[in-house]
Amino acid sequence: MGFVRVFFSPGARLMRRLPLLGKFLLLLLFMLLAVLAPWLGAGTAWAWEGSVLAGAILLYLMASFHLTLSADMRRVMRMLEQAAHGDLRGVTRGAGTTRADARDEVAALDQTVRGMVNSLSAMVARIRSNSALVAQAGQSLAYSSRELSERTEQQAANLEETASSVQEVAASVQGNSVATQQATAQASDVRGVAEGGAQAMTGVVQTVEASQGSAQRMNEIIGVIDGIAFQTNILALNAAVEAARAGEAGRGFAVVATEVRTLAQRSSEAAREIRALILSSAGQVGESVAQIRAMGGDIARIVDGIRGVSDRMNDISAASVAQSSSLSQITAAIQQLDEITQSNVAMVEHAVEQAVKLGERASTLAEAVATFRLQQGTADEALALVRRAVAFRQQVSREAYPRGLTASDPNPSRGFHDRDMYVFALDRAGHYVAFGGNPAKVGTRVQDIPGVDGQGLLEAIVRQAEREPGWVEYDITNPTTGKVQTKMSYVQQVDDLYVGCGVYKELVAG
Numbered sequence: 001m002g003f004v005r006v007f008f009s010p011g012a013r014l015m016r017r018l019p020l021l022g023k024f025l026l027l028l029l030f031m032l033l034a035v036l037a038p039w040l041g042a043g044t045a046w047a048w049e050g051s052v053l054a055g056a057i058l059l060y061l062m063a064s065f066h067l068t069l070s071a072d073m074r075r076v077m078r079m080l081e082q083a084a085h086g087d088l089r090g091v092t093r094g095a096g097t098t099r100a101d102a103r104d105e106v107a108a109l110d111q112t113v114r115g116m117v118n119s120l121s122a123m124v125a126r127i128r129s130n131s132a133l134v135a136q137a138g139q140s141l142a143y144s145s146r147e148l149s150e151r152t153e154q155q156a157a158n159l160e161e162t163a164s165s166v167q168e169v170a171a172s173v174q175g176n177s178v179a180t181q182q183a184t185a186q187a188s189d190v191r192g193v194a195e196g197g198a199q200a201m202t203g204v205v206q207t208v209e210a211s212q213g214s215a216q217r218m219n220e221i222i223g224v225i226d227g228i229a230f231q232t233n234i235l236a237l238n239a240a241v242e243a244a245r246a247g248e249a250g251r252g253f254a255v256v257a258t259e260v261r262t263l264a265q266r267s268s269e270a271a272r273e274i275r276a277l278i279l280s281s282a283g284q285v286g287e288s289v290a291q292i293r294a295m296g297g298d299i300a301r302i303v304d305g306i307r308g309v310s311d312r313m314n315d316i317s318a319a320s321v322a323q324s325s326s327l328s329q330i331t332a333a334i335q336q337l338d339e340i341t342q343s344n345v346a347m348v349e350h351a352v353e354q355a356v357k358l359g360e361r362a363s364t365l366a367e368a369v370a371t372f373r374l375q376q377g378t379a380d381e382a383l384a385l386v387r388r389a390v391a392f393r394q395q396v397s398r399e400a401y402p403r404g405l406t407a408s409d410p411n412p413s414r415g416f417h418d419r420d421m422y423v424f425a426l427d428r429a430g431h432y433v434a435f436g437g438n439p440a441k442v443g444t445r446v447q448d449i450p451g452v453d454g455q456g457l458l459e460a461i462v463r464q465a466e467r468e469p470g471w472v473e474y475d476i477t478n479p480t481t482g483k484v485q486t487k488m489s490y491v492q493q494v495d496d497l498y499v500g501c502g503v504y505k506e507l508v509a510g
Contacts, residue, residue: 011064030058072106377421382501405434451477465493
């Protein structure tokens with residue numbers, strides 16, 4: 001078989017370089033030479049030899065044409081069969097390709113099929129990557145929506161309690177307003193009584209002061225009576241002296257004078273007693289006037305205080321009415337907020353349902369292309385590697401865990417690297433403590449990776465892994481092509497390490 005391949009190799013190269021029309025013309029040429037050579041040579045020996053040589057070349061070229069056409073068609077059919085069964089790995093890594101110097105239609109068909117399969121592979125890679133991101137977004141949205149739903153329900157319950165409390169406060173304020181209005185009315189009544197008492201006290205003061213003036217006038221009258229008694233006493237004394245001089249003739253007059261003198265003395269004593277009484281009464285009236293005046297001042301201050309209390313009660317009553325109105329508005333606003341919150345609860349529940357459906361649709365989309373097998377790793381395969389690495393932690397100690405992740409294993413089902421997928425483990429400072437199948441990467445830093453914002457990538461990995469397992473997207477220079485491509489890594493926190501595995505979102509060979 002090897003001899004046949006070597007023997008027909010020149011003819012195969014020639015056939016692959018010629019287009020289909022050229023091949024037929026070349027075969028037709030040698031066919032004509034084989035048929036026409038004896039006739040043109042008129043039966044000479046060299047004519048028969050040329051005919052035999054042309055026939056041999058014709059058979060050689062026909063065999064070469066058959067071998068190249070059948071081999072190339074089998075190659076194309078094999079690619080199509082692999083693609084039909086979802087295996088795009090052989091095409092994307094270049095297995096089963098035609099020769100580089102081929103220029104015929106079969107080579108063009110091979111390149112067309114290769115381009116079609118490469119486009120299909122790129123599409124599948126994008127669908128798998130984006131479906132994984134959509135699934136994570138749906139899960140994260142559903143989780144966040146559930147938390148929002150719980151908080152909204154709690155907020156609704158709090159609003160309901162607040163509304164009830166505000167209603168109670170409003171009822172209490174309304175009761176206080178009614179009581180304040182009643183107290184205001186009573187204070188107004190008391191104010192009127194106090195003002196009437198103050199006016200009556202003023203009249204009493206004026207009456208007592210008038211009595212004090214009358215007592216002073218009586219004292220003056222008693223003084224006049226006392227003067228008259230004194231003058232009468234003097235006149236009686238003079239009359240007694242004249243009666244004594246008259247002797248027997250003035251005896252009767254002396255008796256009258258003596259009686260008058262006695263009456264004058266009694267009048268004087270009575271006047272003194274009345275004066276003493278009037279003076280005593282005047283003192284008592286003066287003290288009463290002073291006390292009544294002091295009491296009048298106290299009553300005036302009491303009236304002022306009651307007037308101030310009445311004014312404050314009016315202000316409190318007005319404020320209570322305003323508070324009652326404001327609390328009624330607050331109650332109405334809280335009731336509206338409660339209705340809005342209840343509506344938000346329903347909307348959030350609907351959002352949760354839609355987020356769950358979004359995750360289900362993403363899973364359905366991923367399942368639709370799950371049968372395709374690519375040369376490069378895909379999102380679901382990277383996720384499976386990370387989950388296997390997380391489960392591996394339960395089987396080994398903390399110290400042996402990084403070594404187990406880094407160790408190379410020829411069986412992809414047991415190792416932690418597959419094609420372009422490598423499980424890595426980072427510490428918080430960004431150092432690689434494990435890197436599947438590549439011990440040389442251990443000890444290096446993610447910040448030192450060329451063509452990527454290492455510090456930003458580390459922060460994104462830590463933030464995502466500490467919140468929940470999920471995907472992190474970033475741009476990186478592809479070491480194979482030198483082009484900047486988008487990569488995504490599924491990360492999860494294990495102990496104090498951040499374990500992940502990355503894949504390119506699109507076809508690597510781009």
